[in-house]
Amino acid sequence: MKKLKVLVALLCFMWIFPGLGQAAADIKIVLDGSQLSLPSGVKAENINSKVMIPIRVVSEKLGYSVGWEQKTKTVTIKQDQTVIKMVAGKKTATVNGSTVNLDAAPIIKNGTTLVPIRFVGETMGLQVSWNNQTKTVYLNSNSGSGGSEIPPAGGNGNDSNLIQVNGISFTDSKLMIATSGGAAPTAFKMSAPDRIVVDIPNAEFSSLFADTQALDITKSIAGQIVVDGYEGVEKVRYALFSNDPSTVRVVIDLSYAMNYKMTSSNAGLITVTLDTDSGTTTPPTTKKKTVVIDAGHGDQDPGAIGVTGKYEKNFTLTMALKIEQLLKKEPGINVITTRDDDTFLTLSERVKVANNAKADVFLSIHANAGPASATGSETYYNRSNSKSLANTVHKYMVQAAGLRDRGVKTGNFAVIRDTTMPAILLEVGFLSNKNDEAALFNTTFQNRVAEGVVKGIKEYLGM
Ligand SMILES: [Zn+2]
Incomplete structure (x- = not known):
């Protein structure tokens, strides 16, 4: 019943908007200038704005060899070296074995299989055009003539x-x-x-x-x-x-x-x-960069212990998670943390995380310890390919932290030595210094430093 209603609606639509006063004119097919006479009861149809023709027309009128396998509902159309395979209801087809997308799937209607004429025609090397006023499909096999056959003589929309x-x-x-x-x-x-x-x-x-x-x-x-x-x-x-x-x-x-x-x-x-x-020649600049953030220490290894008893491992984890959150907002960055809770990884395990991920940047976060008077931020690198990363991130970290600038230094730490990508280790401040320790556990300070570090990473990656 539903189908009938749609059909009735469609017919009404065609009556209301008849093309040039002809109601629901049959679609004509003109091949190389002559109109094809279709077998009685066989019609080309306009289905969802796509002109579809029965496979019988393809074989009898266009002269291609057509096969139909009922079981798989597959139409095979052959001409010379070209083989098209289409399946009723499927919007992909193959042409000589390569998959192509169809804008209209073949359909079975009243026991007849209809295929999109434009796709079939163009695949077989025909020029295909459509005159909407006269509802005519023009097929032209004479491709050597520079297209002078289209549009055909006799007034039409494409004059x-x-x-x-x-x-x-x-x-x-x-x-x-x-x-x-x-x-x-x-x-x-x-x-x-x-x-x-x-x-x-x-x-x-x-x-x-x-x-x-x-x-x-x-x-x-x-x-x-x-x-x-x-x-x-x-x-x-x-x-x-x-x-x-x-x-x-x-x-x-x-x-x-x-x-x-x-x-x-x-x-x-x-x-x-x-x-x-x-x-x-033109590197894909938007290929995602992988950044590994390593929170120093963890679990049974607290790292440095602050003057009021605060643990370095907690500071490094908090900072790593804050930096991770910020980097996750960057569409061009893929961020990995070596740990995101109070667990312990050996130094070589941390290195492996970065090397296995083929990371572009490795950044290890720490806090320092020393004499009570020692204060400030410093950044370490080991290999020369890490120096520019160290300088860039250090600049922003110092700016954000507002502590003394202790500079960029070389250091022989395993995580920055045994990794293969540019790798740095940040000592944000001294837990052994009362003023630094208070800052390191202050949320506003942490957020500022996290933002600074992210700015530095982005600048280094050219983002
Ligand atoms: Zn440390």
Whole structure:
């Protein structure tokens, strides 16, 4: 009953908005200039704005070999070297074994299997266009003629000499723009934010495009494809960028700079392939950096004991957790702590955490002990690749702590010696000094120092 209601609603809709006074006109298919006469009872259909044709038309009228396996509901369409496999209800298909996404899944209707004509046609090398006024699909196999066959003679919606953009898709690392041919696209990179721009001069979106892909024509003629699951690519936007001359612009929004290659086939397919290895020339700056925060001591090892009896292990843990919380807010940073409670790890275990994680930064937190008069903050590094990290973080730590600046020093501590990445050890203040000890256990002081340390890490990582 539900289906019937939808059908009735659809029919009403078609009566209310008849195309050029004809009610619910049958969809016509024109192949190389001649209209195909469809077998009686066989119809192309417009389903959710996608033109679908029965597989019988594909075999009898387009001349491709078509196979149907009832058990798996799989359609196989072959021509020359091209094999398309589609499954009823599934929006992915394979072309010569490679998976591609469909904007319309094949469907079974009244015992007949219908397939999206644009996908089948374009995959088999046809130019496909759609005239929405006359409800006609034009298929053109004559790709060598520069697309002069489209639009066909005899008034229609596309009476301009503009190149027709029929479809845009992004799969794997490729942007594909199907046009009616003869385009002279230009591509260039832009930064902040990083993107690749493709301009197709003397072009417009075809009616077929508007019928099959998102195209907002109320404000500006534009739309977008959200790209999911391809690292470094956020979305693809397209628009009629200029009216004079009519230019279609397609933009790939990137999360970091990438190189690309563009090719344009005689048949009108423009392909922009992203260079996934271009990290060698333009490093992906947004690749997450791993920071390991090591709270010194723990459990049976209290570390230094303050003048009023406070433990270093508690100070280091509190600071590590505060720094961890701040770093977790940074989208470009992945933070790891060696311990987040009162447990003990050996020095080599701490080193292993950082080395195994292939960390970019290792930072160990401590508090000092010495003569009662000793006061202030100092930072240690061991290997020369850690000096710049030491200087950067120390600068912000001293500023935030407000204690005496005891400078950046080299030290032979295992955690900064045996780690492989830039590694530093902070002695924030002296627990043996009454004034320092009070500061080290003051929440405001701790928050300030945590923020300072994070500023230093971010500056060092270029964030
Ligand atoms: Zn310590």
